[in-house]
Amino acid sequence: MSETNQPDEKLVGIELSASNLKAVCLQADGNLLDSQTVFLNRNEEIFPQLINFINQLKSQHKDFKKIGIAVPGLVNHLTNRIAFSTHIPEQTEVDFVNQINEQTGLITIVENDANAAAYGEYLLGAGRGSRDIFYVTLGIGVGGAIIVNGNIWRGTSGYAGEFGYMTLNSEGIKLEEVASASNIIRRIKNRFHQDQTSSLVEIGEENITIADVVREANNGDNFAQMMLERTGMFVGTGVASVINLLNIEKIIVGGEVMGAESFVLDAIIERAGELSFAPSFETTQIVAGELKDLAAPIGVALITGKKN
Structure with missing residues (x-):
């Protein structure tokens, strides 16, 4: 879908919500290879559960170097942090982009969930x-x-x-x-x-x-x-x-x-x-x-x- 992608590159995205983590793996042309959901234990911290899920995805789909995280809140794209979220307030202003990179080795991009959904619909859904x-x-x-x-x-x-x-x-x-x-x-x-x-x-x-x-x-x-x-x-x-x-x-x-x-x-x-x-x-x-x-x-x- 992008000139920067290699033909065999896999694209991986996760939606982080207050209750679950939902992931997809796509081919570079947008073909859906896999989707899966895990439910969060709200009695435990979200971040370690997110890292475990990412590592699980890495073991299943080896050919990706970047990961995108869609979050329910405002994203400051200058700092790559969640500026405000009523649904996951504990992640506000946390530098979890760099933390994910350090713990998984993946280049990490964070995006507001509505913006992410809009872009998905624009390219592969009702907005085509x-x-x-x-x-x-x-x-x-x-x-x-x-x-x-x-x-x-x-x-x-x-x-x-x-x-x-x-x-x-x-x-x-x-x-x-x-x-x-x-x-x-x-x-x-x-x-x-x-x-x-x-x-x-x-x-x-x-x-x-x-x-x-x-x-x-x-x-x-x-x-x-x-x-x-x-x-x-x-x-x-x-x-x-x-x-x-x-x-x-x-x-x-x-x-x-x-x-x-x-x-x-x-x-x-x-x-x-x-x-x-x-x-x-x-x-x-x-x-x-x-x-x-x-x-x-x-x-x-x-x-x-x-x-x-």
């Missing part, structure tokens, strides 16, 4: 053939990324694309406060007293996960469907602003919430159509991501392949 895209991820958080002419657009300080911080009304409610996984569940719990017929009630308030909500919506639960459609309306409000501001060619929506694509995406498109400038909306495609939960590790592997 597009010049410019805006990527939205709906999961543990709400993130965004901008790609212009094949390059991640980072802004002045490197933090462009923070879609979850867009405000939805004059009270200052941010998109992440209503559309992230935890806040979707919070909104569902707040409405339980209005709908005791939902299959989610049987799971119990304290046990519901976003995976439960997605599954029950796909199984026909009207309440779960309604709550995800309303989430889509919130996201569509933010998407309309992106369309009005950027007149972007394509908007790609990914993340765990999109497991219930038919309910979320249609609502996003409907709301964006209502609120955006019609000539811009008519030339913008709004589509679901194709790489699913591998978008970020694939993307960061490809980014790693670009680096000399």
